[in-house]
Amino acid sequence: MAHHIEGSRNSCALHGALQVIEAIEGAVPVIHSTAGCGAQHFLGVNRLNAGSDSFGGPPVASSNISEKHVVFGGSSRLREQLKNTVKIVEGDLYFIVTGCSTEMVGDDIPAMNKEGRDQDFQVIYANTPGFRGDVHQGYQLAVKALIEQLPTLGKAVPPKVEGLVNILGIIPHQDPFWAGNLEELGRLLEGIGLKANLLFGYDQGVSAWQKLPDAALNVVLSVWGEAPALLLEERYNTPWLALEGLPVGSAAGAFLRQVTERLQLDAHRTELFIESEEKRLNRYLASLADTYYRAGFQREFALIGESAQVVGVSEFLTRTLGLLPRTLIITDNPPEESREALILRLTTLLEGAGTELFFSEDHGEITDLVRNSGAEVVLGSALEEGVAAELGAAFLQLSFPLSDRVVLNRSYAGYRGAATLLEELGSAILSHSYQSRRILQESY
Amino acid sequence: MSKKHGKHIAIYGKGGIGKSTTTSNISAALAEAGYRVIQIGCDPKSDSTTILRGGNDLPTVLDTLREKSKVKIEDVSAVGFGGVLCIEAGGPVPGVGCAGRGINAAVELLQELRLFEEYKPDFVLYDVLGDVVCGGFAVPIRDGIADRAFVVTSSDFMAIFAANNLFKAINKYAPSGGARLGGVIANSIQAPYAQSLIDDFTQQTGTSVVGYVPRSFTVSQSELYGQTVIEAVPKSEQADVYRNLARFIDENEDSVIPKPLNGPELKRWARTWGDRIFEVESGVVHNMESI
Incomplete structure (x- = not known):
């Protein structure tokens, strides 16, 4: 049965495709849709990524179609927009992405793309109406277009790299x-x-x-x-x-x-490299040990994020840092067959810990799950700030949308990312302990 | 929705079945009877009102909207036979754009332009294209536009199929204030079984036939002259057929919510008629019926 989703953190396919294009240097997106699609991408996605934003934000080329383009077809508007974009924005690749209205009308995007090619524009396209799926499907559609269409552009092929x-x-x-x-x-x-x-x-x-x-x-x-x-x-x-x-x-x-x-x-080479990385991380862990015991790091946590993050971060926090997973919530809506694999993967982690694993993208449901978890540490998105405060839990933002930090090249992956995670989670716990003590002192 | 001016009637039916001819003749008959009539063609082909206005050019609402930011009723209407105000919604060329949205946009614009308040018609006839293939084509029967819909059908199965689809749409929209069915107009009646076939279909679906229009040479000839039968051959029997239809629409306000047949039911029903027609043509005699 259909149900409503409150405050979803998964934007639509068009935005997923735009996120792909904007992260490629020299790639220029051209949206063929109504004006709101580009504006919503800026407001709903770019604005929430302090410091990792593509330069310029809102001025993404867009055909901004209106009623007459819906009734009579909007292909000619796209033709014009593509020409104008090539004139105004310098790029190595122009990438047409479409929104819901133009796909409902059935504008002939391949034909417009071909016209662009005939004028020697370096242009490819992907049909990315929001109704085809969310941001994740948008990523897949854009990457598929790149894989299939880039080789047909006749660009000089870069030299082959071994390994x-x-x-x-x-x-x-x-x-x-x-x-x-x-x-x-x-x-x-x-x-x-x-x-x-x-x-x-x-x-x-x-x-x-x-x-x-x-x-x-x-x-x-x-x-x-x-x-x-x-x-x-x-x-x-x-x-x-x-x-x-x-x-x-x-x-x-x-x-x-x-x-x-x-x-x-x-x-042998790999082992040497791993050894040096492990040594460094262990050194950090050792130097954290005193604080770890003093501030009581071994707490029950709730983790809310995309499947890849939940798997990676929860395994590290549980296995290496000894925290106790209370509730894990996967928000990226993975397909049914992948859910089974994720459940299997996380089961060994969960055994004996009384951990619960959920799949949800509904803000209301997630809030309830976190509230009922009684977690002492909440790791999630900006959307979980309220429920973390309700629980009086230490809180660290690590999944989309993120609101409280500038992110340039901060990482939570690999060895260095693990150290960063230690620093930030540690800081969240310490600051939480400090705040709790102060509130306690002030109340006497 | 502001107070309605006049009776708003939508006429549907499969493409090529004679909707525009029937609608134009009804408009002409109503006008002849002294009523103020508007006929709005809701078809990208924009040829609904041709025979009311002698085949002259008439810019469509949507074409005008595309070229001008401000549209006036005078730009998109022409006065045809008997003072019928003729309007064509227009639409995209085949294969491009969205004709469904076009109908929606055109009807909205006519309402914004206060067409009905200004012209104060007694009757507004919407001549809607073909099958109700998507939401856009159901616009005239949705809440606040037409009060009643009529469907034009012949005894061909595909025409019956399209009529049944319209019944489905009415069935969906009528409970929330959309148009109800005024009845079925049986058109191009020629084959001996045609009338009983359509009668049977209306019985199965809880509807009724409001008029039988025989296939007629007079209609074809009048069309070639770019006129309705009412105008070209006013004294013909065929003109009276249309006058009777117009009188029915004027005097009779009955309407029903039809009970459309579902896919398998419709196929079964069609098969029984297939068998019957075969038997008639090949002279099968059942149970001493001939004695």
């Missing part, structure tokens, strides 16, 4: 730490002698996407990366490795060992 690994499944902005997480994963892969193709963020332009077919391996960090990996396997026979979650702390070591085995790399 290249593509990183798939991280959705810019939907993971607030996407840029930092990609950088850290890249650093780890380079530590074992590989070259990571991050695809999004600093210095990741269209040429990074042209290198997709050259990779020796595709690493898939969430269920959302599986469809692109399958497509690349079908087209280029590239093997892929699915992780279901971000590798945080020691899980990064296990990840590097898996990659080493798959690509038959020098295991």
Whole structure:
């Protein structure tokens, strides 16, 4: 039965596609839809990503169609908009994405795209009406378009790189730490002698996407990366490795060992690298030990986020840091078959701890679940701030939407990301203890 | 919705079944009887009112809206036979845009322009294209527009199928204030079984036939002259057929919510008629019926 969703943190497919395009240097989105689609993307997504925003915010090229384009068709408006955009915004790639109204009308986007090509515009397109799904499907649709259409543009192919690994499944902005997480994963892969193709963020332009077919391996960090990996396997026979979650702390070591085995790399070299990373993280953990016991870090926590984050962060907090998972809420609405895998994966973590695992994107339901969990630490999005305060729990924002920090290249993945998570969770707990003590003192 | 001016009637039916001819002749007959009539063609082909205005050009509402930011009623209307005010909603060229939204936009614009308040019609006839394929084509029968809908059908199965679809739409919208069915206009009656087939369909669906329009050479000839039968051959029998229809619409306010047949029911019903027609054509005699 249909039910309403209150305060969803999952925007629509068009926005997912825009998030992909805006994270590629030199790629210019052209929206073919009503004016609100671009404005909503700015207000509902970009504005909530302090510091990891694409420059310029709202002025995304958009055909801003009106009633006459709905009645008579809006293809000619798109033609005009594409021409104007190419004149005004310099780019390596123009990417047409569509909204609901133009898809309902059935505007012929491939034909307009072809016209653009005939004028030597570097243009590709994806049909991304919001009704095709949420931000995650939008990511998949845009990535699919890039995989299928970039090779047909006739661009000069960049030189082949040996030992290249593509990183798939991280959705810019939907993971607030996407840029930092990609950088850290890249650093780890380079530590074992590989070259990571991050695809999004600093210095990741269209040429990074042209290198997709050259990779020796595709690493898939969430269920959302599986469809692109399958497509690349079908087209280029590239093997892929699915992780279901971000590798945080020691899980990064296990990840590097898996990659080493798959690509038959020098295991000794990998072990040396892991050892040096582990040593450093252990040193941090040791220096935290005193505070850990004094402030009572071993608390029950509720974690609300996308599946990849929930898997990675909860495993690290439970296994390495000894916190107790009370309630885990996965918000990215993964498909049924992936849910089973996630439940299986998290069951070993949950056994004996009385942990409950939920799938929900409904703010009201999530709030109730967190409220009833009685958690002492809440890790979630800005939307969970209220319920964390109600519970009197320590609170750390780590999933979309994020409102209280600037994020440039902060990461919660890998070894360095684990250290950052320790710092920030530790700070949240300390500050919470300090505030609680002060309130206690003032009340006497 | 402000107070309604006049009786608003929507006329539906499968494409090519003779809706526009029937509607225009009813408009002409109503005008002849002294009423103020507006006929609004709701079809991108924009040829609903052609035979009321001698085939002259008439810019459509939507074309005018596309070219001008401000549209006046005078720009998009023409006075046809007997003073009937003719308007064509218009729409996109085939294969482009959304004709359904077009009808919606055109009807909204006519309301905004206070057409009915200004012109004060006794009758407004909406001639709506083909099948009710999506929400846009159901606009005239939704709350606040037409009070009654009539469906034009022949005895062809696909025409009956389209009529049944309209019944479904009426069934959906009528409870929330949408139009109810005034009745079925049986058109192009020629085959010997046609009348009983349509009668049977109306019985099955809780509706009734309001008039039988025989297939007629007079209609085709008048159309070729760009005129209604009422105008071209006013003394013909066919003109009286349309006058009777107009009188019925004027004098009879009865309406029903039809009970459409579902897919399998409609197919079963059609098959029984297939069998019957076969038997008639091949002269099968049942149970000493001929004795």
